[in-house]
Amino acid sequence: MISLIKNLNYIGIMKAKFKTSCVECGDQISPGKEIAKNESGTWVHKHCAPEALEFA
Numbered sequence: 063m064i065s066l067i068k069n070l071n072y073i074g075i076m077k078a079k080f081k082t083s084c085v086e087c088g089d090q091i092s093p094g095k096e097i098a099k100n101e102s103g104t105w106v107h108k109h110c111a112p113e114a115l116e117f118a
């Protein structure tokens with residue numbers, strides 16, 4: 063849905079600039095992966111931050 067995409071942009075989906083690990087799933091986040099902030103303000107995989115959709 064278009065509104066969902068808008069919300070994702072609003073909360074600031076971005077691409078990882080360096081290698082880090084996702085606190086939600088424990089997996090690696092590789093540079094270039096899309097990331098988003100979880101409810102704690104920590105960058106996680108975009109798909110690991112379902113709460114982000116509620117921010118808007």
Ligand SMILES: [Zn+2]
Binds near residue numbers: 085110
């Ligand atoms: Zn993750």
